Amino acid sequence: MRELLQSLLGDALTAARDAGELELAETTPVVVEKPREQGHGDLACNVAMLLARSERQPPRKIAETLAAQINDPRIESVEVAGPGFINVTFSAAAWRERLGDILEKGDGFGRVNLGEGRRVQVEFVSANPTGPLHVGHGRGAATGDALARVLEAAGYEVEREYYVNDAGRQMRILGRSVLARYLQAVDENAAFPEEGYPGEYVTEIASLLREDKGDALEQLPEDESVAIAADYAGDKLLGRIREDLAAFGVSMDNFSSEKKLRGDGTVEAAIQELRDAGHTYEEGGAEWFRSTDFGDDKDRPLVKSGGDLTYFAADVGYHRKKFARGMEKVVDIWGADHHGYVKRVRSALDALGVDPSGLQVVLVQMVNLTRDGEPVRMGKRSGEFVALRDVIDEVGADLARFFFLARKSDAQLEFDLELARRQTAENPVFYIQYAHTRIAGVFRQAEEKGIPLLEGAADVLSGLQHEDEIALIRVLDDYPNIVESAARSLEPHRVIFYVQALAGDFHRFYSRHRVVSDDKAVTAARLLLVKAVQQVIGNALSLVGISAPSRM
Protein backbone atom coordinates (compact mmCIF):
# COMPACT_ATOMS: atom_id res chain seq x y z
CA MET A 1 0.00 0.00 0.00
CA ARG A 2 2.96 2.28 0.61
CA GLU A 3 4.09 1.80 -2.94
CA LEU A 4 0.64 2.57 -4.21
CA LEU A 5 0.47 5.82 -2.28
CA GLN A 6 3.99 6.77 -3.24
CA SER A 7 3.20 6.46 -6.88
CA LEU A 8 -0.05 8.37 -6.48
CA LEU A 9 1.79 11.17 -4.69
CA GLY A 10 4.45 11.16 -7.35
CA ASP A 11 1.75 11.63 -9.97
CA ALA A 12 0.21 14.41 -7.89
CA LEU A 13 3.54 16.22 -7.72
CA THR A 14 3.95 16.01 -11.47
CA ALA A 15 0.43 17.19 -12.06
CA ALA A 16 0.90 20.14 -9.70
CA ARG A 17 4.07 21.12 -11.50
CA ASP A 18 2.40 20.88 -14.89
CA ALA A 19 -0.41 23.05 -13.59
CA GLY A 20 2.16 25.63 -12.50
CA GLU A 21 1.29 25.30 -8.85
CA LEU A 22 4.68 23.99 -7.77
CA GLU A 23 8.18 24.57 -9.13
CA LEU A 24 9.90 21.40 -7.93
CA ALA A 25 13.38 22.61 -8.78
CA GLU A 26 14.90 19.82 -6.72
CA THR A 27 13.64 16.31 -6.41
CA THR A 28 12.41 15.45 -2.96
CA PRO A 29 11.94 11.85 -1.98
CA VAL A 30 8.37 10.98 -1.14
CA VAL A 31 8.41 9.20 2.18
CA VAL A 32 5.25 7.57 3.33
CA GLU A 33 4.85 6.34 6.86
CA LYS A 34 2.34 4.81 9.15
CA PRO A 35 1.02 7.38 11.59
CA ARG A 36 1.02 6.49 15.24
CA GLU A 37 -2.44 7.88 15.84
CA GLN A 38 -5.37 6.05 14.37
CA GLY A 39 -7.18 9.28 13.62
CA HIS A 40 -4.43 10.24 11.20
CA GLY A 41 -5.42 7.89 8.46
CA ASP A 42 -3.81 4.74 7.11
CA LEU A 43 -0.68 6.34 5.81
CA ALA A 44 0.76 9.82 6.06
CA CYS A 45 3.20 11.83 4.04
CA ASN A 46 5.33 14.78 5.07
CA VAL A 47 6.51 15.87 1.65
CA ALA A 48 4.71 19.20 1.84
CA MET A 49 6.72 20.21 4.87
CA LEU A 50 9.94 19.21 3.18
CA LEU A 51 9.04 21.29 0.16
CA ALA A 52 7.95 24.36 2.08
CA ARG A 53 11.34 26.02 2.05
CA SER A 54 12.27 25.56 -1.59
CA GLU A 55 8.76 26.36 -2.78
CA ARG A 56 8.49 29.38 -0.50
CA GLN A 57 4.94 28.40 0.32
CA PRO A 58 3.40 27.41 3.63
CA PRO A 59 3.44 23.64 4.00
CA ARG A 60 -0.29 23.38 4.53
CA LYS A 61 -0.91 25.15 1.24
CA ILE A 62 1.36 22.75 -0.62
CA ALA A 63 -0.39 19.86 1.07
CA GLU A 64 -3.76 21.23 -0.05
CA THR A 65 -2.49 21.53 -3.60
CA LEU A 66 -1.29 17.93 -3.63
CA ALA A 67 -4.37 16.60 -1.90
CA ALA A 68 -6.53 18.17 -4.60
CA GLN A 69 -4.54 16.29 -7.25
CA ILE A 70 -5.09 12.89 -5.70
CA ASN A 71 -8.02 11.12 -7.15
CA ASP A 72 -8.20 7.39 -7.08
CA PRO A 73 -11.09 5.06 -6.39
CA ARG A 74 -9.02 3.11 -3.90
CA ILE A 75 -8.61 6.15 -1.71
CA GLU A 76 -11.44 7.08 0.56
CA SER A 77 -10.16 10.32 1.96
CA VAL A 78 -7.23 12.68 1.85
CA GLU A 79 -6.84 15.15 4.65
CA VAL A 80 -4.38 17.86 5.42
CA ALA A 81 -3.58 17.91 9.09
CA GLY A 82 -1.24 19.32 11.66
CA PRO A 83 1.65 21.37 10.31
CA GLY A 84 1.16 19.97 6.79
CA PHE A 85 0.79 16.22 6.86
CA ILE A 86 -1.18 14.58 4.09
CA ASN A 87 -3.18 11.84 5.71
CA VAL A 88 -4.62 9.21 3.43
CA THR A 89 -7.25 6.62 4.16
CA PHE A 90 -7.81 3.77 1.76
CA SER A 91 -11.23 2.36 1.08
CA ALA A 92 -12.25 -0.87 2.75
CA ALA A 93 -12.48 -2.39 -0.71
CA ALA A 94 -8.86 -1.54 -1.36
CA TRP A 95 -7.87 -3.27 1.87
CA ARG A 96 -9.90 -6.34 1.01
CA GLU A 97 -8.16 -6.46 -2.31
CA ARG A 98 -4.84 -6.27 -0.51
CA LEU A 99 -5.85 -9.21 1.67
CA GLY A 100 -6.53 -11.25 -1.45
CA ASP A 101 -3.07 -10.36 -2.59
CA ILE A 102 -1.53 -11.50 0.70
CA LEU A 103 -3.36 -14.83 0.56
CA GLU A 104 -2.26 -15.40 -2.96
CA LYS A 105 1.38 -14.79 -2.05
CA GLY A 106 1.18 -17.23 0.86
CA ASP A 107 4.64 -18.34 1.95
CA GLY A 108 6.09 -15.76 -0.37
CA PHE A 109 4.37 -12.86 1.33
CA GLY A 110 7.09 -10.78 2.89
CA ARG A 111 9.67 -11.46 0.22
CA VAL A 112 11.09 -8.23 -1.03
CA ASN A 113 13.68 -7.47 -3.63
CA LEU A 114 16.11 -5.28 -1.76
CA GLY A 115 19.00 -7.59 -2.56
CA GLU A 116 18.20 -8.12 -6.23
CA GLY A 117 19.93 -11.46 -6.14
CA ARG A 118 23.25 -10.06 -4.92
CA ARG A 119 25.48 -12.45 -3.06
CA VAL A 120 26.06 -11.89 0.60
CA GLN A 121 27.95 -13.95 3.11
CA VAL A 122 26.96 -14.07 6.73
CA GLU A 123 29.78 -15.30 8.89
CA PHE A 124 28.78 -16.19 12.41
CA VAL A 125 29.57 -18.21 15.52
CA SER A 126 33.15 -18.91 14.36
CA ALA A 127 34.10 -20.08 17.84
CA ASN A 128 37.50 -21.65 18.36
CA PRO A 129 37.11 -25.42 18.52
CA THR A 130 38.69 -25.42 21.95
CA GLY A 131 35.52 -26.16 23.88
CA PRO A 132 31.76 -26.42 23.65
CA LEU A 133 29.65 -23.48 22.53
CA HIS A 134 28.47 -21.31 25.39
CA VAL A 135 25.54 -18.98 25.73
CA GLY A 136 27.35 -16.05 24.17
CA HIS A 137 27.89 -18.10 21.04
CA GLY A 138 24.23 -18.98 21.17
CA ARG A 139 23.24 -15.38 20.87
CA GLY A 140 25.61 -14.96 17.94
CA ALA A 141 24.18 -18.10 16.36
CA ALA A 142 20.58 -16.93 16.75
CA THR A 143 21.43 -13.50 15.41
CA GLY A 144 23.45 -14.72 12.45
CA ASP A 145 20.96 -17.37 11.47
CA ALA A 146 18.01 -14.99 11.71
CA LEU A 147 19.90 -12.40 9.72
CA ALA A 148 20.70 -14.94 7.04
CA ARG A 149 17.02 -15.83 6.79
CA VAL A 150 15.99 -12.18 6.74
CA LEU A 151 18.47 -11.38 4.00
CA GLU A 152 17.23 -14.32 1.97
CA ALA A 153 13.69 -13.03 2.30
CA ALA A 154 14.96 -9.64 1.23
CA GLY A 155 16.21 -11.03 -2.05
CA TYR A 156 19.86 -11.75 -1.34
CA GLU A 157 21.63 -14.95 -2.20
CA VAL A 158 23.02 -15.88 1.17
CA GLU A 159 25.91 -18.06 2.22
CA ARG A 160 26.32 -19.02 5.88
CA GLU A 161 29.84 -19.50 6.98
CA TYR A 162 31.68 -20.59 10.11
CA TYR A 163 35.32 -19.56 10.31
CA VAL A 164 37.22 -22.19 12.21
CA ASN A 165 40.16 -20.79 14.17
CA ASP A 166 42.01 -24.06 14.13
CA ALA A 167 45.49 -22.57 14.06
CA GLY A 168 47.53 -20.68 16.56
CA ARG A 169 48.19 -20.44 20.24
CA GLN A 170 44.82 -21.43 21.64
CA MET A 171 44.88 -24.65 19.66
CA ARG A 172 48.37 -25.45 20.89
CA ILE A 173 47.21 -24.91 24.44
CA LEU A 174 44.31 -27.22 23.78
CA GLY A 175 46.70 -29.80 22.37
CA ARG A 176 48.95 -29.56 25.41
CA SER A 177 45.98 -29.82 27.74
CA VAL A 178 44.65 -32.94 26.05
CA LEU A 179 48.10 -34.46 25.85
CA ALA A 180 48.65 -33.85 29.55
CA ARG A 181 45.45 -35.69 30.46
CA TYR A 182 46.42 -38.42 28.02
CA LEU A 183 49.76 -38.84 29.73
CA GLN A 184 48.25 -38.59 33.19
CA ALA A 185 46.35 -41.78 32.44
CA VAL A 186 49.62 -43.69 32.69
CA ASP A 187 51.75 -41.29 34.69
CA GLU A 188 50.25 -39.53 37.67
CA ASN A 189 53.09 -37.05 37.73
CA ALA A 190 52.61 -35.76 34.20
CA ALA A 191 52.31 -31.97 34.44
CA PHE A 192 49.21 -30.10 33.35
CA PRO A 193 50.02 -26.80 31.65
CA GLU A 194 49.41 -23.72 33.74
CA GLU A 195 47.39 -22.04 30.98
CA GLY A 196 45.61 -25.26 30.05
CA TYR A 197 41.91 -25.80 29.59
CA PRO A 198 40.55 -27.22 32.80
CA GLY A 199 37.21 -28.45 31.47
CA GLU A 200 35.92 -31.96 32.04
CA TYR A 201 35.65 -32.44 28.29
CA VAL A 202 39.44 -32.25 27.93
CA THR A 203 39.88 -35.37 30.02
CA GLU A 204 37.10 -37.07 28.12
CA ILE A 205 38.71 -36.35 24.79
CA ALA A 206 42.07 -37.50 26.11
CA SER A 207 40.63 -40.90 26.89
CA LEU A 208 39.05 -41.09 23.43
CA LEU A 209 42.45 -40.27 22.04
CA ARG A 210 43.93 -43.13 23.99
CA GLU A 211 41.25 -45.50 22.73
CA ASP A 212 41.96 -44.51 19.13
CA LYS A 213 45.74 -44.22 19.18
CA GLY A 214 46.79 -46.36 22.10
CA ASP A 215 50.14 -45.33 23.52
CA ALA A 216 51.46 -44.11 20.18
CA LEU A 217 51.82 -40.53 21.37
CA GLU A 218 53.87 -41.38 24.41
CA GLN A 219 57.09 -41.83 22.49
CA LEU A 220 56.84 -38.91 20.07
CA PRO A 221 58.69 -35.62 20.41
CA GLU A 222 56.50 -33.14 22.25
CA ASP A 223 55.71 -30.73 19.41
CA GLU A 224 54.54 -33.62 17.26
CA SER A 225 52.37 -35.18 19.92
CA VAL A 226 50.90 -31.78 20.84
CA ALA A 227 50.03 -31.18 17.20
CA ILE A 228 48.36 -34.56 16.92
CA ALA A 229 46.44 -34.04 20.13
CA ALA A 230 45.38 -30.56 19.01
CA ASP A 231 44.11 -31.82 15.65
CA TYR A 232 42.35 -34.70 17.25
CA ALA A 233 40.66 -32.54 19.88
CA GLY A 234 39.82 -29.83 17.37
CA ASP A 235 38.03 -32.35 15.14
CA LYS A 236 36.12 -33.84 18.02
CA LEU A 237 35.10 -30.46 19.39
CA LEU A 238 34.10 -29.09 16.03
CA GLY A 239 31.94 -32.17 15.61
CA ARG A 240 30.22 -31.39 18.87
CA ILE A 241 29.80 -27.78 17.91
CA ARG A 242 28.07 -28.90 14.74
CA GLU A 243 25.76 -31.07 16.80
CA ASP A 244 24.97 -28.20 19.12
CA LEU A 245 24.23 -25.95 16.19
CA ALA A 246 22.00 -28.60 14.68
CA ALA A 247 20.13 -28.89 17.96
CA PHE A 248 19.65 -25.14 17.79
CA GLY A 249 18.34 -25.35 14.23
CA VAL A 250 21.34 -23.66 12.68
CA SER A 251 23.03 -25.03 9.60
CA MET A 252 26.07 -23.68 7.85
CA ASP A 253 26.95 -23.80 4.18
CA ASN A 254 30.68 -23.72 4.85
CA PHE A 255 33.17 -24.33 7.55
CA SER A 256 36.28 -22.58 6.45
CA SER A 257 39.51 -23.43 8.16
CA GLU A 258 42.12 -20.93 9.23
CA LYS A 259 44.79 -23.59 9.04
CA LYS A 260 43.89 -24.32 5.45
CA LEU A 261 44.00 -20.63 4.56
CA ARG A 262 47.45 -20.38 6.06
CA GLY A 263 48.57 -23.48 4.24
CA ASP A 264 47.26 -22.87 0.75
CA GLY A 265 48.90 -19.50 0.15
CA THR A 266 45.76 -17.39 0.51
CA VAL A 267 47.18 -15.45 3.40
CA GLU A 268 50.62 -15.08 1.93
CA ALA A 269 49.16 -13.80 -1.33
CA ALA A 270 47.22 -11.09 0.46
CA ILE A 271 50.30 -9.97 2.37
CA GLN A 272 52.31 -9.92 -0.83
CA GLU A 273 49.71 -7.69 -2.37
CA LEU A 274 50.01 -5.28 0.51
CA ARG A 275 53.78 -5.34 0.19
CA ASP A 276 53.62 -4.69 -3.55
CA ALA A 277 51.34 -1.74 -2.96
CA GLY A 278 53.83 -0.34 -0.46
CA HIS A 279 51.60 -0.56 2.57
CA THR A 280 54.01 -2.54 4.74
CA TYR A 281 57.28 -1.92 6.53
CA GLU A 282 59.63 -3.70 8.87
CA GLU A 283 60.29 -2.72 12.39
CA GLY A 284 61.78 -4.61 15.31
CA GLY A 285 62.05 -7.73 13.20
CA ALA A 286 58.30 -7.79 12.53
CA GLU A 287 56.42 -6.77 9.42
CA TRP A 288 53.67 -4.19 9.82
CA PHE A 289 50.70 -3.03 7.82
CA ARG A 290 50.46 0.74 7.73
CA SER A 291 46.77 0.74 8.60
CA THR A 292 47.01 4.27 9.95
CA ASP A 293 46.99 5.39 6.30
CA PHE A 294 43.44 4.05 6.17
CA GLY A 295 42.05 5.51 9.34
CA ASP A 296 43.15 2.98 11.93
CA ASP A 297 44.55 4.17 15.27
CA LYS A 298 47.84 2.34 15.00
CA ASP A 299 49.69 0.13 12.58
CA ARG A 300 49.14 -3.61 12.88
CA PRO A 301 51.62 -6.47 12.70
CA LEU A 302 51.27 -9.06 9.95
CA VAL A 303 54.36 -11.15 10.58
CA LYS A 304 55.76 -11.64 14.06
CA SER A 305 59.48 -11.24 14.66
CA GLY A 306 59.71 -14.99 14.99
CA GLY A 307 58.41 -15.34 11.43
CA ASP A 308 54.90 -16.54 12.27
CA LEU A 309 51.90 -14.90 10.71
CA THR A 310 49.60 -13.07 13.08
CA TYR A 311 45.95 -13.84 13.45
CA PHE A 312 45.28 -10.51 11.84
CA ALA A 313 47.25 -11.55 8.77
CA ALA A 314 45.09 -14.63 8.42
CA ASP A 315 42.01 -12.48 8.73
CA VAL A 316 43.20 -10.15 6.01
CA GLY A 317 43.67 -13.07 3.65
CA TYR A 318 40.36 -14.53 4.70
CA HIS A 319 38.38 -11.35 4.10
CA ARG A 320 40.07 -10.65 0.84
CA LYS A 321 39.12 -14.10 -0.32
CA LYS A 322 35.47 -13.56 0.59
CA PHE A 323 35.22 -10.68 -1.85
CA ALA A 324 37.41 -12.35 -4.44
CA ARG A 325 34.92 -15.24 -4.38
CA GLY A 326 32.22 -12.86 -5.55
CA MET A 327 30.52 -11.64 -2.40
CA GLU A 328 29.13 -8.18 -2.87
CA LYS A 329 28.48 -7.84 0.76
CA VAL A 330 29.88 -9.56 3.80
CA VAL A 331 28.24 -9.51 7.18
CA ASP A 332 30.33 -10.65 10.13
CA ILE A 333 28.72 -11.35 13.46
CA TRP A 334 31.28 -10.68 16.17
CA GLY A 335 31.29 -10.51 19.90
CA ALA A 336 31.24 -6.91 21.00
CA ASP A 337 34.62 -7.34 22.66
CA HIS A 338 36.10 -7.49 19.16
CA HIS A 339 34.79 -4.10 18.14
CA GLY A 340 38.28 -2.61 18.06
CA TYR A 341 38.99 -5.05 15.26
CA VAL A 342 36.54 -3.63 12.76
CA LYS A 343 38.65 -0.70 11.72
CA ARG A 344 41.78 -2.67 10.99
CA VAL A 345 40.06 -5.26 8.80
CA ARG A 346 38.31 -2.49 6.90
CA SER A 347 41.66 -0.73 6.50
CA ALA A 348 43.17 -3.83 5.01
CA LEU A 349 40.30 -4.26 2.56
CA ASP A 350 40.66 -0.64 1.57
CA ALA A 351 44.38 -1.11 0.97
CA LEU A 352 43.62 -4.15 -1.17
CA GLY A 353 41.27 -2.16 -3.35
CA VAL A 354 38.06 -3.59 -1.93
CA ASP A 355 35.35 -1.14 -0.96
CA PRO A 356 35.44 -1.43 2.83
CA SER A 357 31.77 -0.55 3.16
CA GLY A 358 31.03 -3.98 1.71
CA LEU A 359 31.97 -5.41 5.08
CA GLN A 360 29.35 -4.86 7.72
CA VAL A 361 30.01 -6.03 11.22
CA VAL A 362 27.19 -6.75 13.59
CA LEU A 363 28.42 -6.63 17.16
CA VAL A 364 26.65 -8.89 19.58
CA GLN A 365 26.87 -7.86 23.20
CA MET A 366 27.44 -10.30 25.96
CA VAL A 367 24.81 -12.35 27.66
CA ASN A 368 24.53 -12.11 31.41
CA LEU A 369 23.16 -15.44 32.35
CA THR A 370 21.29 -15.52 35.61
CA ARG A 371 19.32 -18.04 37.55
CA ASP A 372 16.71 -16.55 39.82
CA GLY A 373 18.47 -13.24 39.61
CA GLU A 374 21.82 -14.70 40.68
CA PRO A 375 24.56 -14.30 38.09
CA VAL A 376 25.97 -17.51 36.67
CA ARG A 377 29.70 -17.04 36.25
CA MET A 378 31.13 -17.81 32.87
CA GLY A 379 34.49 -17.96 31.19
CA LYS A 380 36.06 -20.69 29.17
CA ARG A 381 39.37 -20.27 30.90
CA SER A 382 37.98 -20.89 34.34
CA GLY A 383 36.18 -23.95 33.06
CA GLU A 384 33.01 -22.52 34.48
CA PHE A 385 30.50 -21.70 31.83
CA VAL A 386 27.05 -22.58 30.80
CA ALA A 387 27.01 -24.48 27.58
CA LEU A 388 24.53 -23.52 24.89
CA ARG A 389 23.51 -27.14 24.85
CA ASP A 390 22.49 -27.02 28.51
CA VAL A 391 20.32 -23.99 27.85
CA ILE A 392 18.65 -25.67 24.88
CA ASP A 393 18.03 -28.79 26.93
CA GLU A 394 16.61 -26.75 29.75
CA VAL A 395 14.35 -24.24 28.01
CA GLY A 396 14.19 -25.44 24.41
CA ALA A 397 15.50 -23.95 21.20
CA ASP A 398 12.46 -21.75 20.54
CA LEU A 399 12.63 -20.03 23.90
CA ALA A 400 16.38 -19.58 23.74
CA ARG A 401 16.19 -18.10 20.27
CA PHE A 402 13.46 -15.74 21.28
CA PHE A 403 15.34 -14.34 24.25
CA PHE A 404 18.53 -13.98 22.24
CA LEU A 405 16.72 -12.06 19.53
CA ALA A 406 14.30 -10.07 21.63
CA ARG A 407 16.58 -7.11 21.89
CA LYS A 408 18.96 -5.21 19.71
CA SER A 409 22.16 -7.16 19.34
CA ASP A 410 24.32 -4.31 20.59
CA ALA A 411 22.48 -4.11 23.88
CA GLN A 412 23.56 -6.31 26.72
CA LEU A 413 21.17 -9.05 27.48
CA GLU A 414 20.13 -10.54 30.73
CA PHE A 415 18.89 -14.07 30.31
CA ASP A 416 17.37 -15.62 33.39
CA LEU A 417 17.04 -19.36 33.00
CA GLU A 418 14.52 -19.80 35.79
CA LEU A 419 12.42 -16.97 34.47
CA ALA A 420 12.48 -18.27 30.91
CA ARG A 421 11.43 -21.72 32.05
CA ARG A 422 9.07 -20.85 34.88
CA GLN A 423 7.38 -18.16 32.84
CA THR A 424 5.50 -20.80 30.92
CA ALA A 425 2.26 -19.28 32.13
CA GLU A 426 2.68 -15.92 30.50
CA ASN A 427 5.56 -16.29 28.18
CA PRO A 428 5.96 -14.14 25.07
CA VAL A 429 6.99 -17.11 22.94
CA PHE A 430 3.90 -19.09 23.84
CA TYR A 431 1.81 -16.00 23.43
CA ILE A 432 2.88 -15.76 19.81
CA GLN A 433 2.73 -19.47 19.15
CA TYR A 434 -0.66 -19.65 20.79
CA ALA A 435 -2.04 -17.19 18.26
CA HIS A 436 -0.90 -19.53 15.51
CA THR A 437 -2.36 -22.52 17.34
CA ARG A 438 -5.65 -20.79 18.03
CA ILE A 439 -6.14 -20.20 14.34
CA ALA A 440 -5.42 -23.85 13.68
CA GLY A 441 -8.15 -24.54 16.24
CA VAL A 442 -10.55 -22.35 14.33
CA PHE A 443 -9.90 -24.39 11.20
CA ARG A 444 -10.42 -27.62 13.09
CA GLN A 445 -13.73 -26.23 14.25
CA ALA A 446 -14.72 -25.17 10.75
CA GLU A 447 -13.80 -28.56 9.39
CA GLU A 448 -15.92 -30.32 11.97
CA LYS A 449 -18.85 -28.24 10.89
CA GLY A 450 -18.13 -28.96 7.27
CA ILE A 451 -17.42 -25.37 6.35
CA PRO A 452 -15.08 -25.17 3.38
CA LEU A 453 -12.29 -22.65 3.01
CA LEU A 454 -13.22 -20.65 -0.07
CA GLU A 455 -9.85 -19.60 -1.31
CA GLY A 456 -9.63 -17.69 -4.50
CA ALA A 457 -13.40 -17.42 -4.82
CA ALA A 458 -14.46 -14.01 -5.95
CA ASP A 459 -16.38 -11.75 -3.61
CA VAL A 460 -15.91 -13.86 -0.50
CA LEU A 461 -13.85 -11.12 1.05
CA SER A 462 -16.67 -8.61 0.72
CA GLY A 463 -17.98 -10.28 3.87
CA LEU A 464 -15.38 -8.26 5.74
CA GLN A 465 -17.21 -5.13 6.80
CA HIS A 466 -16.03 -4.46 10.32
CA GLU A 467 -13.39 -1.87 11.14
CA ASP A 468 -11.51 -4.42 13.28
CA GLU A 469 -11.12 -6.64 10.24
CA ILE A 470 -9.67 -3.86 8.16
CA ALA A 471 -7.36 -2.92 11.04
CA LEU A 472 -5.96 -6.43 11.03
CA ILE A 473 -5.30 -6.28 7.29
CA ARG A 474 -3.43 -3.03 7.80
CA VAL A 475 -1.05 -4.78 10.19
CA LEU A 476 -0.53 -7.67 7.77
CA ASP A 477 0.18 -5.20 5.01
CA ASP A 478 3.08 -3.81 7.00
CA TYR A 479 4.98 -7.08 7.16
CA PRO A 480 7.07 -6.70 4.00
CA ASN A 481 8.22 -3.30 5.23
CA ILE A 482 9.40 -4.93 8.44
CA VAL A 483 11.37 -7.51 6.50
CA GLU A 484 12.94 -4.82 4.40
CA SER A 485 13.90 -2.63 7.32
CA ALA A 486 15.28 -5.60 9.28
CA ALA A 487 17.43 -6.49 6.28
CA ARG A 488 18.54 -2.94 5.67
CA SER A 489 19.50 -2.30 9.27
CA LEU A 490 20.65 -5.87 9.96
CA GLU A 491 18.35 -5.92 12.98
CA PRO A 492 16.39 -9.15 13.22
CA HIS A 493 14.78 -8.11 16.50
CA ARG A 494 12.37 -6.00 14.50
CA VAL A 495 10.73 -9.15 13.24
CA ILE A 496 10.24 -10.34 16.81
CA PHE A 497 8.57 -7.11 17.86
CA TYR A 498 6.36 -7.16 14.83
CA VAL A 499 5.13 -10.70 15.26
CA GLN A 500 4.52 -10.13 18.94
CA ALA A 501 2.33 -7.14 18.13
CA LEU A 502 0.52 -9.04 15.40
CA ALA A 503 -0.21 -11.91 17.79
CA GLY A 504 -1.66 -9.39 20.23
CA ASP A 505 -3.84 -7.84 17.56
CA PHE A 506 -5.14 -11.25 16.66
CA HIS A 507 -5.88 -12.28 20.25
CA ARG A 508 -7.87 -9.09 20.70
CA PHE A 509 -9.76 -9.69 17.50
CA TYR A 510 -10.46 -13.27 18.46
CA SER A 511 -11.93 -12.35 21.80
CA ARG A 512 -14.16 -9.71 20.26
CA HIS A 513 -15.39 -11.50 17.18
CA ARG A 514 -16.40 -15.01 16.36
CA VAL A 515 -14.88 -16.41 13.22
CA VAL A 516 -17.10 -19.44 12.79
CA SER A 517 -20.69 -18.33 13.22
CA ASP A 518 -24.14 -18.81 11.70
CA ASP A 519 -23.53 -16.02 9.23
CA LYS A 520 -22.15 -17.92 6.26
CA ALA A 521 -20.80 -14.93 4.37
CA VAL A 522 -19.01 -13.48 7.38
CA THR A 523 -17.65 -16.89 8.36
CA ALA A 524 -16.22 -17.53 4.93
CA ALA A 525 -14.59 -14.13 4.82
CA ARG A 526 -13.18 -14.30 8.35
CA LEU A 527 -11.74 -17.73 7.75
CA LEU A 528 -9.70 -16.20 4.97
CA LEU A 529 -8.71 -13.28 7.15
CA VAL A 530 -7.41 -15.47 9.97
CA LYS A 531 -5.74 -17.73 7.49
CA ALA A 532 -3.74 -14.74 6.33
CA VAL A 533 -2.91 -13.87 9.92
CA GLN A 534 -1.70 -17.40 10.54
CA GLN A 535 0.33 -17.28 7.37
CA VAL A 536 2.07 -14.07 8.33
CA ILE A 537 2.77 -15.23 11.88
CA GLY A 538 4.23 -18.40 10.42
CA ASN A 539 6.30 -16.50 7.88
CA ALA A 540 7.66 -14.15 10.53
CA LEU A 541 8.48 -16.93 12.98
CA SER A 542 10.30 -18.86 10.31
CA LEU A 543 12.46 -15.79 9.68
CA VAL A 544 13.71 -15.92 13.23
CA GLY A 545 13.88 -19.69 13.37
CA ILE A 546 11.09 -20.24 15.86
CA SER A 547 8.55 -22.98 15.27
CA ALA A 548 4.89 -22.27 14.58
CA PRO A 549 2.91 -25.18 16.00
CA SER A 550 -0.69 -26.13 15.21
CA ARG A 551 -1.17 -27.63 18.65
CA MET A 552 0.53 -26.85 21.90
Add this chain to the structure above:
RNA sequence: GCGCCCGUAGCUCAGCUGGAUAGAGCACCAGACUACGAAUCUGGGGGUCGCAAGUUCGAAUCUUGCCGGGCGCACCA
Protein backbone atom coordinates in the same frame (compact mmCIF):
# COMPACT_ATOMS: atom_id res chain seq x y z
C1' G B 1 44.17 8.97 28.44
C1' C B 2 42.01 7.44 23.36
C1' G B 3 38.07 4.66 20.67
C1' C B 4 33.24 1.96 20.23
C1' C B 5 28.38 0.68 22.49
C1' C B 6 24.47 1.73 26.03
C1' G B 7 21.49 5.45 29.64
C1' U B 8 13.43 5.88 27.80
C1' A B 9 7.64 3.61 33.26
C1' G B 10 9.42 0.00 39.58
C1' C B 11 12.00 -4.17 36.13
C1' U B 12 13.35 -5.93 30.92
C1' C B 13 13.24 -3.33 26.54
C1' A B 14 10.83 -1.05 21.62
C1' G B 15 10.47 3.58 19.22
C1' C B 16 10.15 2.18 11.75
C1' U B 17 16.92 6.17 10.50
C1' G B 18 13.70 13.98 12.15
C1' G B 19 7.19 13.94 12.73
C1' A B 20 1.47 14.84 15.32
C1' U B 21 -0.77 13.41 22.53
C1' A B 22 6.54 8.73 23.93
C1' G B 23 4.84 2.66 23.56
C1' A B 24 4.93 -2.95 24.78
C1' G B 25 5.76 -6.97 28.10
C1' C B 26 6.57 -8.18 33.22
C1' A B 27 5.16 -6.65 38.13
C1' C B 28 0.90 -4.22 40.94
C1' C B 29 -4.71 -3.24 41.44
C1' A B 30 -9.83 -4.30 39.62
C1' G B 31 -12.83 -7.25 36.21
C1' A B 32 -14.40 -11.19 31.97
C1' C B 33 -15.66 -18.24 29.85
C1' U B 34 -23.41 -22.33 29.13
C1' A B 35 -20.27 -20.93 21.61
C1' C B 36 -13.93 -21.30 17.52
C1' G B 37 -8.36 -23.67 23.37
C1' A B 38 -8.74 -18.32 29.42
C1' A B 39 -1.14 -20.28 27.38
C1' U B 40 -6.58 -15.35 26.17
C1' C B 41 -9.17 -10.63 26.81
C1' U B 42 -10.98 -5.62 29.27
C1' G B 43 -9.91 -1.43 32.51
C1' G B 44 -6.39 1.32 35.97
C1' G B 45 -2.16 3.76 38.15
C1' G B 46 2.60 4.79 36.72
C1' G B 47 7.72 9.31 32.49
C1' U B 48 12.44 16.10 33.95
C1' C B 49 13.27 10.11 27.30
C1' G B 50 20.88 10.69 32.05
C1' C B 51 22.16 16.44 32.15
C1' A B 52 23.06 20.99 29.22
C1' A B 53 23.48 23.66 24.89
C1' G B 54 23.04 23.60 19.33
C1' U B 55 20.83 22.44 14.29
C1' U B 56 14.85 23.72 12.25
C1' C B 57 8.58 24.42 10.98
C1' G B 58 9.42 19.99 14.56
C1' A B 59 14.47 16.31 18.50
C1' A B 60 13.78 10.28 22.48
C1' U B 61 15.86 10.26 17.33
C1' C B 62 21.01 14.39 14.30
C1' U B 63 25.80 17.64 16.48
C1' U B 64 28.88 19.01 20.54
C1' G B 65 30.17 18.97 25.79
C1' C B 66 29.61 16.86 30.49
C1' C B 67 27.71 12.63 34.06
C1' G B 68 27.04 7.32 34.77
C1' G B 69 27.65 1.90 33.08
C1' G B 70 29.92 -1.83 29.69
C1' C B 71 33.80 -3.21 26.32
C1' G B 72 38.24 -2.58 23.71
C1' C B 73 43.28 -0.23 23.15
C1' A B 74 49.18 -7.37 22.23
C1' C B 75 54.62 -9.47 17.64
C1' C B 76 46.81 -13.29 21.96
C1' A B 77 43.12 -15.47 19.23
